[in-house]
Amino acid sequence: MRKIWTLFMASTLFLSPISILADEGENTGIILGQEGNPEGDNPTNEEGVEENTQVPQLPSDELLEQDEQVPPQEEGALEEQVPEAGDGTDELLPEDGTIDGEQPEVELPVIDEDKVVLTLDSTTVFLYGEVKELLLAPKVVAGRTYLPLRFVGEEILEAKVDWNQETRQITVEKDGKIVVLSTTEPKAWINGEEIVVDAMPIVENGTTLLPVRFMSEQFELLIEYDEATRTIQIEKPIVVPNTPPVAAFEFLEESYIAGQTVQAQDMSFDPDGHFIKETLWMIDGDPSKTAASLDKIFKTPKQGYYEISLKVRDEKGLWSDWVSQTIMILPNEAPEVIEFEADQREYKQGEPITFSFEYENEEWESIVAEKWTYRDAKDAVNNYLFTKPTAIYTEGEYIVTLEIKDAYGNWSQKAQTTVTVTDEVLKTEFEDKFTNGQIGDTLDNFEKTNYQNYKEADAVSLEDTKGTMFMSNSPEVVSQKGLLYEDTLIGQGRVLFHHINNFDPVDNQMDRKRLVVIAENRTEAPVTGTISKLTTKGPSDDVLFVGQQLLLDYFNNTSSQILTLQPGARTVIYDSQNKNWLKGQAISGMFDVALEGPVTFTVALLGQNDKIEDIPLMPRPVRDVHPRGTFDVLDKNIFVDLRDEDENTKLVIGKGQDEWVTGYDALLQESVANRGNFGINYHITITAEEDTAVILNPRGNMFKGAIKWEQDKAYLAPSVGYFPSSNRGAFVGVVKAGETKTLTYMLPNGSSAPVLFGFIPESNWR
Structure with a gap:
């Protein structure tokens, strides 16, 4: 009787056990005899295992599924075990290898030059008409029929078979299909997709054996079993030439507007019906602008013409040719405010003010930001507040402007309207802001109160906190590469650096500039x-913004890291090499140190190819009017007693030489202030005796800072915009009656000193 067994690929695979060789060398898998061994003879030891080949142990029973465990047998019985009934492809084999209880008369197989013929428990194999000898015969184990892996993989399939000693896995690769088999766990990976197999692989005498059903399913082999001769005949599947896939796509619109999402429909196909496994998009023929999806590299492009290309790969590994189309991206027009006005003709002092406006923009695009300003009509054009007025507390005419920004980033032209405030008082600014306001809110002070006229507060300067203050801020605007500042610190200290790139854009493009801070141990x-x-x-x-944000984050920062330097060692604390530092842009930084020995800190401006070890040989740019040096104070501590005050009082900080900390310039060996x-906290x-509001009023030209209350987070002051003049102020909090609170302030980089803190008792709010 002859039964035909044909198995094909399935979308979901349930695999038989896999047998894989787990040795380290090229002799993994089937070992052919004299004629079949491409390497020549295969010397073996007394047990028939190749010399210098580590043979893994058979997996223990507990690693197999319960119904797959191999029962105890007498020596030699393993090879004689027959398949169990009902086991898929293997049920086609005889139950006990006999016919009617007697051993069958074995007939020699007919040699077919188009087939491979193997006999159960026989090492003789007919490979396309050529006789070869195997060191290990095909066999049945636990109801599964096993064939030598390397023989089937390399001799029959002509596939690539590799062993990975580190992962203990074998890879079989053919025609773009990659099958990975594990020898340590019941898993396999088909083109990267993990599946579970129902038993562990087996290895005998240095040879890996693989279930025949697994091979037939994965590589579409045609297999016949002949009961009379107990032979397995394997015929390779008919090889059909694989036609490359065809890439095709079309845009959903003929053109798009800059900022609009570009959408394309992928219509690629494979003439052979193979699955499209991979897509690759490219912009303007540039290999550096490629991605698996178009929106990753071309989601909201700018105005212009672009060539978009696509190619695809099928499941067999073949790529299509590139196909290309050109798409036009139209300019994105800025939004336009077409109507803008206050909702009332007049407002009382302190009355909430509301506005209405209409605009025109692309219908698909949203408005993402608004920019408001307002000022007294009698004030200079540049003396405005950078916020939307929610109420105004002084009689007069006020000019309010509005700009809007679309999602693409275009700002509209300024729209302007006028607000009239009457002499009727609903609330004062102090009453409203100190009761309902937020820390950082701006005091517009349109009545132009001079906070300098406040009474001097009863303040006592306590002992300074000593330490080493290292500051590199000169030349603030740097036009030459080289060493900016350097000195050695020990114990408690603080390092501050603030510099602005002043190199010509062409020079900066040819040699991108870097600001670096280095710590070095120059001791033994x-x-x-x-x-x-x-x-x-x-x-x-925006220099003011850099200084404000640095201060805000420094106040909130709780990070700490260990610094360890061996003799002569150095480490880079900061390097801006990954940032595009353009002309006119500022970089600021600050950190605290606690050092058990002397560490030399260096701040330098380098080119992209300059080496840190070259800094001592580089020039030293000339110091300008900005402060630079090493000082011996880290913190100033002041106590303000308001328990006997019912007037508005003030405390001015950083106002003159009698307060400025003095030190030395380590590079020039000169005294400096x-x-x-x-950099000093x-x-x-x-x-306070009663509830007392605290305000911050800058007395210099420009100011944008931050403050921090003890046991609280830091706050921006002002929370929006900046102070262009000394008649503005920021609300920074309230000290409750009988309460003692500590406020921390530092002059932000880029801003001006001095600053005034005002203390206003609740009795003066109304």
Whole structure:
């Protein structure tokens, strides 16, 4: 009787056990005899295992499924075990290898030059008409029929078979299909997709055996079993030439507007019906602009013409040719405010003000930001507040402007309207802001109160907190590469750096500039310590913003890292090499140190190819008017007693030479003053008799800062915009009656000193 067994690929695979060789060398898998061994003879030891070949043990029974466990047998019985009934493809084999209880008369198989013929428990194999000898015969184990892996993989399939000693896995690769088999767990991976197999592989005498059903399913082999001759005949599937897939796509619109999402429909196909496995998009023929999906590289392009290309790969590994189309991206027009006015003709002082406006823009695009300003009509054009007025507290005419920004980033032209405030008082500014406001709110002070006229507060300067303050801020605007500042610190300290790139754009493009901060141990003993609160900001052309954000984050920063330097060792604390630092942009940074030994800190401006070890040989740019040097104060501590005050009082900080900390310039060996006391914390402790509001009023030209209350987070002051003149102020909090609170302030990089803190009792709010 002859039964035909044909198995084909299935979308979901349930696999038989896999047998895989787990040795380390090229002799993994089937070992052919004299004629079949491409390497020549295969010397073996007394047990028939190749020399210098580690043979893994058979997996223990507990690693197999319960119904797959191999029962105890007498020596030699393993090869004689027959398949169990009902086991898929293997049920086609005889139950006990006999016919009617007697051993059948074995007939020699007919040799077919188009087939491979193997006989159960026989090492003789007919490979396309050629006789070869195997070291291990095909066999039945636990109801599964096993064939030598390398023989089937390399001799029959002509596939690539590799062994990975590290992962203990075997890979069979043919025609773009990759099958990975594990020898340590019942898993396999078909083109990267993990599946579970129902038993572990087996290895005998250095040869890996694989279930015949697994091979037939994975590689579409045609297999016949002849009961009379107990032979397995394997015929390779008919090889049909694989036609490359065809890439095709079309855009959903003929053109798009800059900022609009570009959408394309992929219509690629494979003439052979194979699955499209991979897509690759490319922009303007540039290999660096490729991605698996178009929206990753071309979601909202700018105005212009673009060539979009696509190619695809089928499941067999063949790529299509590139196909290309050109798409036009139209300019994105800025939005336009077409109507803008206050909702009432007049407002009382302190009355909430509301506005209405209409605009025109692309219908698919949203408005993402608004920019408001307002000022007294009698004030200079540049003396405005950068916020939307919610109420105004002084009689007069006020000019309000509005700009809107679309999602593409276009700002509209300014729209302007006028608000009239009457002489009727609903609320004062102090009453409203100090009761309902938020820390950082701006005091518009249109009545132009001069906070300098406040009474001097009863303030006592307590002992300064000593330490080493290292500041590199000169030349603030740098036009030459080289060493900016350097000195050695020990113990408690703080490092501050603030510099602006002033190199010509062409020069900067040819040699991208970097700001670096380095710590180095120039002693003969190891040095340890900590670096804490490390904060950097920029590059940005908004110098005030950089200084404010640096201060905000420094106040909130609780990070700490260990610093360990062996003799002669150095480490880079900061390097802006990954940032595009353009002309006019500022970089600021600050951190605290606690050092058990001397550490030399260096701040330098380098080109992209300059080496740190070359810094000592580089020039030293000339110092300008901005402060630079090493100082011996880290914090100033002030106590303000308001328990006997019922008037508005003030405390002015950083106002003159008698307060500025003095030190030395380590590069020039000259005495210097820290004008404004940059980098020094002011801890102001306040005790009040009644609820007392605290305001911050800058007395210099430009200011944009931050403050922090003890046991609280830091706040921007002002929360929006900046102060262009000394008649503005920011609300920074309230000290409750009988309460003692500590406020921390530092002059932000880029802003001006001095600043005034005003203390206003509740009795003066109305």
